[in-house]
Amino acid sequence: MAGIYIHFPFCKQKCVYCSFYSVASLQRxxxxxxxxxxxxxxxxxxxxxxxxxxxxxxxxTPSLCTPAELEQLMEKLQQYYTFSPSAEITLExxxxxxxxxxxxxxxxxxxxxxxxxVQSFDDNILRLLNxxxxxxxxxxxxxxxxxxxxxxxxxxxxxxxxxxxxxxxRQELATALRLPIVHLSCYSLxxxxxxxxxxxxxxxxxxxxxxxxxxxxxxxxxEMTAKAGFQQxxxxxxxxxxxxxxxxxxYWTGEPYLGLGPAAHSYRHPVRQWNVxxxxxxxxxxACGRPDREEELLTxxxxxxxxxxxxxxxxEGISLAEMEEKFxxxxxxxxxxxxxxxxxxxxxxxxxAVRLTEAGLLFADAVAEELFADG
Ligand code: SF4
Numbered sequence: 001m002a003g004i005y006i007h008f009p010f011c012k013q014k015c016v017y018c019s020f021y022s023v024a025s026l027q028r029x030x031x032x033x034x035x036x037x038x039x040x041x042x043x044x045x046x047x048x049x050x051x052x053x054x055x056x057x058x059x060x061t062p063s064l065c066t067p068a069e070l071e072q073l074m075e076k077l078q079q080y081y082t083f084s085p086s087a088e089i090t091l092e093x094x095x096x097x098x099x100x101x102x103x104x105x106x107x108x109x110x111x112x113x114x115x116x117x118v119q120s121f122d123d124n125i126l127r128l129l130n131x132x133x134x135x136x137x138x139x140x141x142x143x144x145x146x147x148x149x150x151x152x153x154x155x156x157x158x159x160x161x162x163x164x165x166x167x168x169x170r171q172e173l174a175t176a177l178r179l180p181i182v183h184l185s186c187y188s189l190x191x192x193x194x195x196x197x198x199x200x201x202x203x204x205x206x207x208x209x210x211x212x213x214x215x216x217x218x219x220x221x222x223e224m225t226a227k228a229g230f231q232q233x234x235x236x237x238x239x240x241x242x243x244x245x246x247x248x249x250x251y252w253t254g255e256p257y258l259g260l261g262p263a264a265h266s267y268r269h270p271v272r273q274w275n276v277x278x279x280x281x282x283x284x285x286x287a288c289g290r291p292d293r294e295e296e297l298l299t300x301x302x303x304x305x306x307x308x309x310x311x312x313x314x315x316e317g318i319s320l321a322e323m324e325e326k327f328x329x330x331x332x333x334x335x336x337x338x339x340x341x342x343x344x345x346x347x348x349x350x351x352x353a354v355r356l357t358e359a360g361l362l363f364a365d366a367v368a369e370e371l372f373a374d375g
Contacts, residue, residue, distance in 0.1 A: 001054075010059065016197040035285075043266075050082055055090070057090065090113040104148055113153075118141075121135040123135050142155060184239075185236055252311070262279050303326075316355075334373075345360075346359055
């Protein structure tokens with residue numbers, strides 16, 4: 001199995017919390033496509049196979065792509081790869097672009113999954129996050145997408161924000177869960193460096209909740225999604241049966257993927273590569289056939305740490321047999337010794353698996369650190 005990620009780095013404006021690489025301007029768009037197609041050709045042999053199981057077009061705001069651009073993208077990809085008949089082909093979309101005509105064009109070019117950046121159904125919160133849409137637009141976008149025949153719909157919500165009480169969060173989730181979606185990604189608001197949010201927080205704006213409210217919102221999220229028939233398969237991701245994001249799941253389980261576009265990452269065991277997060281430099285590098293890209297060869301310790309970190313975030317957890325197969329018996333024995341230092345209410349052992357409990361999921365990164373190779 002192999003996957004491809006395309007990074008479309010254009011947005012109309014920056015959301016306050018966003019640390020993804022994107023530019024708030026649509027200039028250089030033609031050069032971007034030229035660079036991307038050049039990169040596709042230069043890297044056609046990066047993946048170990050030509051059969052593609054997942055394609056994810058993320059950004060940025062890929063729903064700013066015109067149908068003609070997407071059609072050309074799909075045609076170019078098919079010059080080098082074959083999509084499996086059940087390939088998952090996802091486009092990240094902002095609600096304000098999802099008109100009936102645009103949705104029908106997306107279907108025609110082969111998009112079969114949409115990940116819609118709703119973030120909130122509260123207009124005040126949407127304004128505080130600097131989103132361009134309002135709640136009514138988000139609701140009608142999801143419904144319109146379902147009417148257009150998309151049956152694999154996901155929405156993103158942001159929680160853990162001080163401007164929302166527990167009751168408001170319940171109401172927003174209830175609204176989300178009444179929609180015809182099969183997947184929900186819920187991310188807690190995080191202050192990343194060099195974002196507008198970091199500046200506003202420094203200036204004293206009260207975006208961030210108390211720790212107790214974080215826990216409250218997380219528990220509400222787990223309770224309501226479970227009641228609605230969604231399984232939490234990763235800390236931030238919930239899906240109806242058979243509807244997990246295959247693309248993201250492949251990242252977490254170490255499958256190879258090729259990332260094309262500025263700032264895109266690629267992985268083929270044991271090498272990770274990342275393109276320069278700068279559109280101009282990306283385009284220039286492609287134009288002269290010398291891509292501006294870095295790479296690192298992951299050491300065994302780095303591979304192990306990544307395995308522990310990513311697997312603990314999933315409900316499958318860590319399989320001790322798999323750990324031994326990948327990293328050896330000595331490493332597994334060390335892991336079990338380190339595990340004894342972790343608070344016993346934060347994890348449980350189910351036969352071969354070590355999984356985080358509900359309390360553990362709240363501290364997943366800290367637990368993983370305890371279990372790292374040099375821990
Ligand atoms: S639309 Fe997405 S990529 Fe663009 S600024 Fe907002 S969060 Fe970032």
